[in-house]
Amino acid sequence: MRDLVWTKCISWLLPRSCLDEVNLRRRVGRWVQEFGAGAVIDAVAIAQKEAPVSIMAYVEGVLRRRARPPTPAQSVMDEREANRKRLIEMCSGGSNG
Secondary structure, eight states: OHHHIIIIIHHHHGGGSSSOHHHHHHHHHHHHHHHOHHHHHHHHHHHHHHOOSSHHHHHHHHHHHHHSOOOHHHHHHHHHHHHHHHHHHHHTTSOOO
């Protein structure tokens, strides 16, 4: 799993970040130590799908949000978002109910 971080993740992040390779590897190394290789791979995959303006800040934000347990307010918002998505799916014919 760590090999993926040091090959695929670094090669994808390098041209999209404002860091040189040495500093990028340092930053990613800190993320791996703090959050684990699997979490870093997941966060980079999410960034690939979302295409944010600031890749490094986005990846770090994903890592930090996932490391914290959700607050009660976040749980309520997550439930509302899930319900909204189900409703949209039902109305668009994506589910037969």
